[in-house]
Amino acid sequence: MDWGAIIQNSFRGFIGEPFIYFSLAAMGLNMHYGYTGLLNFGQAVFMAAGAYGLSMAVVTLGLNFWWGLLLGIVVFPLLLALIMGVPTLRLRADYLAIVTIAASEMFRIIARSPSLDRWTGSSDGLTAFANTFYDFNPFDKQKRYFFGLFIGNQMWVVLIGWIVLSIVVLIVWMTMRSPWGRVLRAIREDEDAARSLGKNAYWFKMQSLMIGGMFGALGGMFRAIGTQSAQPQNFITDVTFFAWVALILGGAAKVGGPIAGAAILYGILNFTDVFLRQLVENGYVPESVMDGTQVGQVRFMLIGLGLILLAIYRPQGIFGTKEEMALDDR
Amino acid sequence: MTAEPSTAQHLFDGVPFEPGAAKNDPILVADGVRRAFGGLVAVDVDHLEVQRGAITALIGPNGAGKTTFFNLLTNFDEPDTGSRLFEGNDLAGVSAYKVANLGMVRTFQLTKSLSKMTVIDNMCLGGTGQTGESFFKALFPFLWRRQEAEITERADALLERFKLSHMRDEFAGTLSGGQRKLLEMARALMVKPNMVMLDEPMAGVNPALKQSLLDHVKGLRDEGMTVLFVEHDMDMVQEISDWVVVMAEGRIIAEGPPESIASNQAVIDAYLGAHHDSALDLEAD
Ligand SMILES: Nc1ncnc2c1ncn2[C@@H]1O[C@H](COP(=O)(O)OP(=O)(O)OP(=O)(O)O)[C@@H](O)[C@H]1O
Ligand SMILES: [Mg+2]
Numbered sequence: 186m187d188w189g190a191i192i193q194n195s196f197r198g199f200i201g202e203p204f205i206y207f208s209l210a211a212m213g214l215n216m217h218y219g220y221t222g223l224l225n226f227g228q229a230v231f232m233a234a235g236a237y238g239l240s241m242a243v244v245t246l247g248l249n250f251w252w253g254l255l256l257g258i259v260v261f262p263l264l265l266a267l268i269m270g271v272p273t274l275r276l277r278a279d280y281l282a283i284v285t286i287a288a289s290e291m292f293r294i295i296a297r298s299p300s301l302d303r304w305t306g307s308s309d310g311l312t313a314f315a316n317t318f319y320d321f322n323p324f325d326k327q328k329r330y331f332f333g334l335f336i337g338n339q340m341w342v343v344l345i346g347w348i349v350l351s352i353v354v355l356i357v358w359m360t361m362r363s364p365w366g367r368v369l370r371a372i373r374e375d376e377d378a379a380r381s382l383g384k385n386a387y388w389f390k391m392q393s394l395m396i397g398g399m400f401g402a403l404g405g406m407f408r409a410i411g412t413q414s415a416q417p418q419n420f421i422t423d424v425t426f427f428a429w430v431a432l433i434l435g436g437a438a439k440v441g442g443p444i445a446g447a448a449i450l451y452g453i454l455n456f457t458d459v460f461l462r463q464l465v466e467n468g469y470v471p472e473s474v475m476d477g478t479q480v481g482q483v484r485f486m487l488i489g490l491g492l493i494l495l496a497i498y499r500p501q502g503i504f505g506t507k508e509e510m511a512l513d514d515r
Numbered sequence: 516m517t518a519e520p521s522t523a524q525h526l527f528d529g530v531p532f533e534p535g536a537a538k539n540d541p542i543l544v545a546d547g548v549r550r551a552f553g554g555l556v557a558v559d560v561d562h563l564e565v566q567r568g569a570i571t572a573l574i575g576p577n578g579a580g581k582t583t584f585f586n587l588l589t590n591f592d593e594p595d596t597g598s599r600l601f602e603g604n605d606l607a608g609v610s611a612y613k614v615a616n617l618g619m620v621r622t623f624q625l626t627k628s629l630s631k632m633t634v635i636d637n638m639c640l641g642g643t644g645q646t647g648e649s650f651f652k653a654l655f656p657f658l659w660r661r662q663e664a665e666i667t668e669r670a671d672a673l674l675e676r677f678k679l680s681h682m683r684d685e686f687a688g689t690l691s692g693g694q695r696k697l698l699e700m701a702r703a704l705m706v707k708p709n710m711v712m713l714d715e716p717m718a719g720v721n722p723a724l725k726q727s728l729l730d731h732v733k734g735l736r737d738e739g740m741t742v743l744f745v746e747h748d749m750d751m752v753q754e755i756s757d758w759v760v761v762m763a764e765g766r767i768i769a770e771g772p773p774e775s776i777a778s779n780q781a782v783i784d785a786y787l788g789a790h791h792d793s794a795l796d797l798e799a800d
Contacts, residue, residue: 359654364639364647364663367632371640374629377591381623382641382706383615384648392650438631512630512688 186467191459197334198455199448202411205346206232207450209404210428211435211443212353216397219437220361221390222373223397224278227269227285229424230292231398232405234261236415237296237305239406243314245304250317257406262398266391274390281394289425297417310416318345318410342411349407350444353400358440369393370438401428430488434495436502438509445503453491457484523569523736523757524772532771535562542567542710542741543619548587548597550580557583558594559765565710570732570742572752572773575762576786581745582624584762585714589621590614602709616643618709622716624745626695630688634679637687637698638670639663641705670705676731677701678724693719700728704735711735713744717751729755761785 198204210228217223238257242248248256269288273280295301297308305311324330324337335343360366368389371379376386409415427450428443435446461480464470475483495502501510530536541564550558558580565571573581586592588599590611599606601619609617629637645666646652647659674680677697682690687698700716717725733755736742746752752759752773759776761769763785769776776782 356654359656360650363653363656364642364645364659365650365653367636367640368648370632370636371629374631375627377611377623378627378629379640380610380612381589381591381615381621381627382702383612383620383643384640385610385612387610396650509631509686512686 186463191456191463193332193334194459195452195456196332198451198453200343200347201334201451202339202343202346202407204447204451205343205350206404206408206411207428207431208350208444208447209353209407210401210424211431211447212350212357213397213400213404214428214432215437215439215443216357216369216393216400219432219439219442220366220373221369221393221397222278223274223390223394224282225285225394225397226282226429227287227289227422227425228401228428229405229420229422230285230289231262231265231401232408232424233289233292233296233415233417233420234265234398235402235404235406236409236419237261237311238402240311240314240409240415241304244306244311250315253314254406258399258402262402263395266395266398270391270394274387274394286422289420289422293417293420305417306415308417310414310419312414314415315410315413339411342407346407349403353403354440354444361440365389404428430492433502434492436505439502439504442502442504449503450488453488454484457487522733526566526569527758527772530566532769532775534767534770536564536770538564538566540567541565542602543588543743544600545584545588546598546600548584548594548599550583550587550592550594556765558587560584560597560762560767563760563767565741565743566758567741568736568739569757570736570744570755571758571760572756573743573745573760573762574747574749574752574776579762579785580765581762582714583765585621585712585745589619589712591621615706615708619712620703620706620708620710621712622699622703622714624714624718626692626699628687628690628695628698630686632687633684634674634682634687634690634698635667635670635684637702638674638705639666641702642666642669643706666705673701673704677728693721696720697724697728708740710741710743713742715745715747717746717748725751 210232213231214225214228217225235257238261239253242253242256243250265288269281269284273284296305299307301307319338319341322338322341324340326337329336330340368379368384371384372386372389379386405420408419431446431450432443433446434449435442435444458480461475461483462477465475465477465480501507526539528539530538543565545560545563548558548560549556575581583592587594590606590609601614601617604617606614629640645659646662652658671680674683677700679694679697679701682694687695690698696716696719700713703711717728720728729751732742756773759771759773760767761776761782768781768785769779771779
């Protein structure tokens with residue numbers, strides 16, 4: 186057993202690229218669900234907005250990288266939030282849930298349709314739109330950094346990712362301690378009560394949808410930048426549910442919950458991947474039980490098992506408080 | 516319990532004791548307001564005026580349509596027909612939150628305490644015109660810190676008054692039923708409304724505290740606030756209301772000062788069934 190490789194890989198999962206994408210996406214969901222009580226089951230579409238906002242701006246429209254950032258982080262997510270929010274946010278929570286699922290699947294299917302090849306690159310997606318980003322890379326492309334975990338370009342993505350993530354955490358932390366955050370939490374608890382006190386619940390929900398959507402877009406954009414490609418398959422519904430898993434695992438309505446959840450999720454995924462593979466390779470697990478090609482599936486089964494145990498023994502998530510959870514039943 | 520003489524009855528000088536009577540200075544006017552749920556006509560009010568600066572009680576048997584009428588007056592529900600004017604503003608099509616901002620705040624019969632927020636957060640939420648409720652300004656605490664301190668101070672004073680100070684930092688979800696009623700009423704007052712509409716505010720509140728809160732409500736009236744409240748407790752109605760409006764089966768069947776209501780034949784019929792001819796004993800329970 187190569188324990189060095191196991192530890193190194195687990196640690197990379199803990200802090201690496203997927204951790205960043207999904208932390209950002211889950212921070213957005215936390216804004217939506219944790220603080221405002223909005224059910225967004227289509228966070229993938231906000232992530233896609235970030236990825237396609239940037240890549241379409243650069244590749245399709247021939248704009249420069251900076252316009253791409255504006256489109257991907259601000260314009261696309263805001264438009265999406267308006268399109269999904271205007272018809273649903275006056276209604277019960279379920280309607281937003283339905284519309285977000287539908288929108289995220291619609292976007293993916295439309296983006297991969299061959300007739301739109303000129304715009305979206307259909308199923309191959311768009312590539313090579315983040316050169317400007319890598320032009321600023323101060324790290325040596327050939328070298329390894331941070332305990333040898335990341336090569337130069339990766340290090341640059343991850344470093345900027347950490348910085349952006351810190352800013353997002355700071356924004357959430359600040360706003361949730363403010364009267365603005367108090368209104369969101371009140372809406373989560375009882376919209377009519379908030380209204381009876383003169384709060385425009387509809388507009389606050391819209392703001393929450395927009396801002397959480399922008400966090401998601403940042404996540405999707407990092408994913409696109411990290412791989413220099415934006416493809417429809419990167420934004421399937423599983424992506425939304427990974428972000429949800431991170432949120433539930435860490436604990437909703439806690440500032441650090443989504444980050445802890447994403448770190449643990451990817452730490453465990455990477456750990457089980459390498460660990461199981463080594464068990465198979467070293468003959469500790471007979472081929473009849475599991476072979477090397479099945480490791481990928483088995484680790485998701487283990488994650489599923491872990492989530493079931495969590496739901497039974499710690500439903501409030503790792504950072505949640507049981508007392509708060511119990512208030513629901515009164 | 517001996518009823519103290521109310522101090523705002525002079526506002527009703529010359530107002531006839533009849534349903535739909537015009538008031539000397541109405542703050543709220545409802546006209547032809549009707550609301551049906553399927554075949555059931557829950558509210559069918561020809562005309563009602565609520566006198567500014569007075570405490571008006573809205574009474575009536577269970578299912579009379581009082582809560583529904585409250586919802587219609589505060590735009591939590593839309594009437595099928597009819598108009599509502601609050602301080603001269605037509606409320607048709609106005610969102611419920613705007614009605615609150617116009618100065619008319621209501622509480623709910625089934626309390627809506629915000630369970631996973633602390634009692635003090637519940638209170639502070641009620642503050643109006645908060646700078647920190649803008650997302651961008653929220654990021655700069657120095658812009659709203661002073662206002663927040665003022666709001667918190669006012670909230671603490673009200674909590675003291677409502678005997679909730681010891682629960683200040685607890686989650687509202689841990690409060691008892693009566694405490695939630697108190698919190699909701701106190702929270703409504705945080706809005707500094709011109710008019711409060713209280714739906715059974717004292718249900719489940721212990722008698723000693725009730726007395727102190729009644730005095731508080733009278734104090735609010737003396738400061739110029741208009742109060743409209745629904746209540747089944749006749750002692751309370753007798754004691755603090757300047758004017759009583761009686762609803763039955765969606766309609767307003769009687770109006771007048773509290774003394775005039777107990778002997779009103781229409782009211783006796785509504786509460787006890789028709790052809791009951793003894794005066795209604797509103798003093799007992
Ligand atoms: N949303 C609704 N759908 C159908 N019927 C309703 C609805 N709301 C109220 N009603 C009906 O309207 C009538 C009046 O109800 P309302 O709650 O206004 O009575 P109330 O006077 O407040 O009674 P209580 O003193 O018991 O609180 C009742 O018959 C009730 O069943
Ligand atoms: Mg009622």
